[in-house]
């Protein structure tokens with residue numbers, strides 16, 4: 064193993080970022096701030112070029128079948144080209160999304176801020192997709208239906224009609240999760256359908272029938288939408304319907320990411336804005352001999368590609384090749400009808416370009432009106448921004464097959480190369496208290512739900528305390544550990560602050576070191592080295608966090624030992640430890656929030672003071688009708704609410720208030736005259 068060269072610079076190693084971090088004050092002023100030049104980074108003698116830092120960052124395995132060394136070596140010095148598969152925007156972002164995007168944000172910040180790579184980060188938004196098309200059409204048709212205000216009997220009849228195909232679908236569904244969800248829907252619908260049917264048959268009054276019909280409409284929304292779509296979906300031609308829905312959810316997505324304090328991508332690509340690039344991409348894949356046209360659609364020829372000497376298909380998950388369930392999920396609900404499947408040369412082939420059916424948005428192409436397949440978007444967008452090869456491609460674990468294998472195949476078919484991606488990073492799954500997250504289990508947690516319970520900082524701590532590539536269980540336990548960690552660190556900072564608060568002069572801050580200080584300092588350097596080793600090891604934040612926790616324990620023990628001996632703890636040393644942890648964990652976030660709160664409070668107080676100044680003394684008691692009933696000419700109270708004359712003692716007290724207000728109001732008038740305030 065190479066020797067660790069300790070040449071790291073400690074500013075800005077934010078594992079936990081804060082908004083507007085540049086120039087924000089530190090909890091503990093770092094001695095390194097404004098220090099003279101940091102010694103230049105000494106390169107280890109290696110042929111790898113300047114991309115390799117101190118000890119090499121290793122990003123091994125992880126299903127990474129692409130030829131690249133374990134040692135992370137970008138292709139061009141310190142520059143890292145990074146593409147991340149973004150969200151398909153048709154619904155609220157949930158914790159499964161958070162799993163991926165928080166983890167990538169952590170990885171990105173560690174590479175940028177700790178390892179000082181120059182990261183260029185590109186992410187896409189999938190805004191053309193079977194799920195979006197279907198959801199947009201269904202929402203539109205259901206709203207149309209509702210606006211027509213159908214009579215209760217009609218709603219009843221329509222739901223009964225819609226139930227027939229629904230029950231067929233229910234019987235055919237094998238996925239236990241989906242089946243359970245459909246069964247639940249069925250139970251909900253029948254429970255409100257019965258009473259309505261009974262009321263209609265008995266000829267009950269409208270006042271009784273109408274709310275029952277409204278309830279049925281609500282419960283049967285999904286069922287009716289599906290049925291309406293099967294009847295009328297092909298007649299939806301208004302193209303804007305297909306863009307309003309994704310635009311809305313994209314906005315919500317960005318808001319969620321901002322609330323989670325996730326850095327925005329350097330460049331964001333929307334599929335809807337890249338259709339010409341996608342068409343050109345598909346054309347070239349066909350020209351290169353790896354795609355074919357069939358009925359206005361274009362498919363990727365997996366056999367041709369896999370059989371070619373230069374290429375191999377399914378590099379990432381070879382054992383999944385031929386998995387029809389995964390493949391069809393990748394193709395999309397609207398694209399797996401029997402006619403569609405039969406136009407392919409092999410059932411393993413996948414769509415590059417889909418001929419649009421009636422009721423689907425479409426764009427012009429050499430093959431007729433159509434729309435992009437799913438996988439092709441990432442190949443075309445990443446290709447156009449990052450070129451023929453990127454250093455890192457990120458996505459959730461589920462994207463490995465077919466999405467990433469197909470992206471790889473298409474791109475290498477387009478560029479005729481074998482190195483489109485150097486390192487794939489796939490983030491682990493997320494479970495909710497040990498269970499798979501699913502709508503049917505009612506444990507579906509949106510990002511907004513999670514943020515209502517915990518701060519973005521606590522969520523991030525929880526993620527940091529787990530490996531980014533393994534399954535993360537989001538549970539009370541997980542969050543409790545994160546909260547404890549936060550508390551533990553915060554308490555340490557308070558302890559250090561307390562030590563630093565003791566007055567001293569400029570020479571007094573340099574205290575003689577005893578064996579206790581020498582001991583703590585030795586451990587401090589060992590812990591820093593351990594944190595570094597952990598981050599070098601495939602960005603193992605879990606171990607890094609444990610090492611930092613151990614460092615805090617050592618610091619606490621040291622402070623306690625000194626205090627119990629009636630000795631002052633060493634300021635300089637504690638300051639160094641705190642500064643290191645501050646840099647690593649960015650506690651300023653919390654501090655900044657407190658500052659903002661204080662500023663707001665001050666503003667409110669000033670506004671209240673100004674409002675009080677505005678009242679002339681002659682008016683100040685008149686408004687208090689519950690206390691006084693009569694006043695003299697100057698507005699001074701003479702009788703209380705019951706009509707009794709006010710006592711001398713009371714008058715004296717009120718006079719004082721009156722005089723004070725007179726002075727305050729005089730100040731106000733002067734201020735207004737001098738144009739100080741309005």
Ligand SMILES: [Zn+2]
Pocket residue numbers: 147148441456457458462466467470
């Ligand atoms: Zn991808």
Ligand SMILES: [Zn+2]
Pocket residue numbers: 148149441466470
């Ligand atoms: Zn993708």
